[in-house]
Amino acid sequence: MIGRFAPSPTGPLHFGSLLAALASYLETKTKGGKWLVRMEDLDKPREMAGAASKILHTLEAFEFEWDGEVVYQSQRSVLYQDALNQLNTKSLIYGCDCSRKEIADSYNQRPAQHGIDGLIYPGTCRHKAKVKLPHASRVVVDSNPIAFTDAIQGNIQQNLAHDIGDFVLKRADGLYAYQLAVVVDDFVQEITHIVRGADLLDSTPRQIYLQQNLNYPTPQYAHIPAASNTAGEKLSKQTLAPAINAAQASTLLIHALSFLGQQPPKDLSANSIDDIWQWAKQHWDIKKVPSHSSIAFEPS
Ligand SMILES: [Zn+2]
Structure with missing residues (x-):
């Protein structure tokens, strides 16, 4: 333990x-x-x-x-980059050059969707052929529910596609995101x-x-x-x-x-x-x- x-x-x-x-x-x-x-x-x-x-x-x-x-x-940046590369070989990583304003605007006429942790990224760059430098690296999520039993809070379930959206693992300024480093x-x-x-x-x-x-x-x-x-x-x-x-x-x-x-x-x-x-x-x-x-x- x-x-x-x-x-x-x-x-x-x-x-x-x-x-x-x-x-x-x-x-x-x-x-x-x-x-x-x-x-x-x-x-x-x-x-x-x-x-x-x-x-x-x-x-x-x-x-x-x-x-x-x-x-x-x-x-420990080398370790984080290795993990990012490993996800990239599974085609789960893509570059994203959206600014905060572009993300809010990318909903067009619809109201921007707020998830559990800020705006849900609408996936704008997922299928872009080319993104500008510098860009962030996002991981593709899916809509399979993620469930676990917390020893204090009990059963927890979340749907990443619905609640969070593709999230950033490395920021445009080169900093690795907390979510990747902690894992x-x-x-x-x-x-x-x-x-x-x-x-x-x-x-x-x-x-x-x-x-x-x-x-x-x-x-x-x-x-x-x-x-x-x-x-x-x-x-x-x-x-x-x-x-x-x-x-x-x-x-x-x-x-x-x-x-x-x-x-x-x-x-x-x-x-x-x-x-x-x-x-x-x-x-x-x-x-x-x-x-x-x-x-x-x-x-x-
Ligand atoms: Zn983007």
Whole structure:
């Protein structure tokens, strides 16, 4: 059993990322598995200088123990290009030089179709003989339903043609898309159990589709509720979620365990961080995690 935590170094860890780290860690470690850390630092323009090392220091201060070396996606472009080539030999890849405006306009008089994750690409370039440079690379999807059973959220089904459309695997600026990189890394790192925030639930069928076409096994997925503020916005760098403070590690770990439905005893916060970890490892039960997509969190 191999699990992982895969933060993006676009800012310091916040409570939402602590939840994903804690849930994936406990799920893996309580079953004798390995827990890997991967920096998802593909989007260099969005990266915050020093955030990657800050994240690792914070994990250490909370006494997370990862196995092996930390992997950096920015150093693995060769692997992503190989996978793209592999899909290309199956005629599943085509170049797309559409701008955002052209995609919106390509619906002609009809209203543009909004899918689960933005505008559904209408396939304009699928049969173009020639596209301009620079262009993105899209993968052809089909309308076979993709279904999987999430260990927390239950049965999930999506139809990529209807809900998403052909999606981008490599952007026109040369950056590999998250959907491709995450699938390749989960395969190369032999990840068997993925525990992460429910904000990624809608991405999972795209990832399963790529796994199927690359002949990779599909890991077991578990999506924990995302933490939101009282306005209902997901805690993220964009909503200015505060960085977690290692000086409050005990309190924050207990908040996180409560959020994840584990019901730690009230007096546990008076104990050392070691005692909290010991309690957490003895009592962790993924079946107690609420099957909501999001829960408001107000630090007390
Ligand atoms: Zn196009």
